[in-house]
């Protein structure tokens with residue numbers, strides 16, 4: 302049928318390449334060897350996934366990561382101001398490492414205390430991925446009937462509106478940024494020692510009533 306379709310409200314997922322030389326080795330020798338400040342399984346109880354310092358900011362704990370912090374802040378502010386068109390400057394509220402063994406999963410979640418989130422990949426292989434969930438069309442506050450679209454049948458017009466989530470393959474040095482309300486996760490990891498660094502970012506000043514708290 303002759304028709305016109307307009308895709309409304311696309312969400313940005315921005316991919317930057319960063320210098321991660323020596324970061325995984327630093328994690329192994331200096332951070333993993335410490336047994337304090339480690340949260341096993343996060344809030345999902347999966348012991349295959351260990352978060353290191355996920356209630357802190359690793360850039361305040363390890364001066365050796367200062368160059369990486371600068372690169373992430375530069376990238377985040379590029380995304381927020383030049384891609385998303387905000388004027389405020391972003392600061393990092395917290396940053397932490399995630400190491401996942403084979404078979405581990407991180408279920409779909411999003412982050413509070415942030416307007417922008419990011420993850421930098423430090424130890425990957427060809428099987429490393431992350432998924433993002435379409436924020437529209439899913440109600441989590443009321444019981445609802447379910448009628449799922451057929452994701453296995455190609456749309457005759459080439460549209461992609463029917464996918465509930467997208468899968469992104471990632472490599473070492475890839476840094477992804479996305480708005481904090483986008484849910485993300487992965488399942489049944491097949492990368493030995495899948496290692497990433499995640500971070501939350503907030504504006505350093507707000508035009509509204511409340512102000513953010515920074516750890517420095």
Ligand SMILES: [Fe+2]
Nearest residue numbers: 410412485499
């Ligand atoms: Fe996350």
